[in-house]
Amino acid sequence: MADYPEIESQRHHLDACVTCGICHSVCPTYLLSGRELLSPRGRILLLRRLLEGDIRPEEIGADAFDFCALCYACQTACPAGVRTDLLFIAARKTLADARGLDRRKALLFRTLEKPRHVELAVGLAALARKLFGRRVVDTVAGGVHVPDLRVRPLLHELPDVIPAEGKRRCRVGFFLGCISNYVRERPARAALEVLRRLGCEIVIPKGQVCCGAPAFNNGDFDTPRRLAEVNLRLFH
Incomplete structure (x- = not known):
């Protein structure tokens, strides 16, 4: 065995x-x-x-x-x-x-630990798509379909704290995640609105990083642990 x-x-x-x-x-x-x-x-x-x-x-x-x-x-x-x-x-x-690990994956996963680098890469990809079109960006990405991306992360547009509607019933921390931050903001905004109307004061830590799922799902367990430590300190 x-x-x-x-x-x-x-x-x-x-x-x-x-x-x-x-x-x-x-x-x-x-x-x-x-x-x-x-x-x-x-x-x-x-x-x-x-x-x-x-x-x-x-x-x-x-x-x-x-x-x-x-x-x-x-x-x-x-x-x-x-x-x-x-x-x-x-x-x-x-x-x-x-x-x-595949070298390209290893480089990508190391980048996840540097939010500013992630923001820069996503922003450049978003601008390139607007300037050159979807096909060019997808080709540069190795034939992978690149979704519509935000030039500016949603995290930068949200306040640190969203007050509750009416009497405050609870205080919650909100983890945004990369998809909401860079690709699809509507589900996150909808969740924030529901929480606000339920009487939740919502705290949105600005230093939060990727959850690490891309690395974890590809067999890199060390990177997600380090990312989790960053997020745990912020939400503690």
Whole structure:
């Protein structure tokens, strides 16, 4: 038996899979590729072989787990309730430990710890899209669709404190998150309005940083811990 603690900690989910293949009908990477190794069942079989010592992490192609979108479609369809998200994140952690993170990802995750650099990069991308159009920016990004971005982060437009409507019933801290901050502001503004009308005084710490999900979901567990420490100090 090979020793891979991150995967071993999710062994109960690995064992719960009965390889019925229902996940095939909803998995976007399988439906697009037709490849078993790019299906949830195929990925689970790889992890079982890894734990049994039949293969090593270096023998697993990067696309096997990198192509998973963590969309939860297979998890929703699974009759056994297998937490594929936990399994595949653990797999990415194991592969990253064995081979090292992709250099581009490592650079991106380091940038998450520098909010000013993130703001600059997003602002430049937003301006480039306005000047040169969507197709050019998507091409520069390696063919990835880049959504509409805010030139100025929403965090800079919100006050430090939003007073409650009427009598104050509670005081809450509001974590904005990168999507609300740079891409879609309407859900955040709607949530703030609901809280305000419910009598909440809302505190919005200006130094808050990314939650770390992009790094965590790709097997980098250290960066999210450091980001969490920053946010915990702010919201304490």
